[in-house]
Amino acid sequence: MLFDIHAPEHDSSAWSATLAWLRKNKPDEIVLGGDVLELGSVSAHGDANMRLLVEDFEHGKKLIAEIRATCGAKITYLEGNHETRLSRFLTSQAPALRASLSLPIGLDLDARNISYIPEDRQPIARGNLLILHGHQPFPKMIPKIYAPKIADLYGDGDCTICVGHAHRAQMYSRPGKKLARVFGSGCLRTLSPGWLRGQPVGWEHGFLVAEIKKGIARVRAIPLY
Secondary structure (H helix, E strand, C coil): CECCCCECCECHHHHHHHHHHHHHHCCCEEEECCCCECCHHHCCCCCCCHHHHHHHHHHHHHHHHHHHCCCCCEEEEECCCCCHHHHHHHHHHCHHHCCCCCHHHHCCCCCCCCEEECHHHCCEEECCEEECCCCCCCCCCCCCCCHHHHHHHHCCCCEEEEECCCCCCEEEEECCCCCEEEEECCECECCCCHHHCCCCCCCCEEEEEEEEECCEEEEEEEECC
């Protein structure tokens, strides 16, 4: 599960290490857990330039091609809050284009046989493993300690939940009859984005791996230093 790549603002070393891991281990499925693209071209933060949207799509196609070159895994793409930048921008600035322009269309996901899961159809389930981007419960600001709320909202029964969005790894286990384990993933984006102007961040690089046997998931974090 690869969360928060934010291309073209991804970290080249972390991305190369991720591709090397995929090439060596050849997973059956790769879940792109949202915020694969930064989509600054349609940002609501004052720097939008829709003429650059084609470049954003090309960055996404390049990442997918690099993943496909490592193994023949099935790819599932979860919509993150940065992916929704496009639909929000079109709704406010170019509503006539909404019917003909979307991220799945721009990335040719159907032709690439990649399933795209909108934010309101998450989490997806793989056995007792639930996966979502993680922004859904936090419309404004995600707290530093976010895993307990994820467990309370989505942990209805013995399950394991994997999320991204926070860019910082976190693990939490809620005991009892409704046992819920939450794994928050690190990110693959640069830890020094220009908009922070050199200020330190509490983010870290990494991704999550799940092994599912007889419907039961065992998850481990892969840190990248």
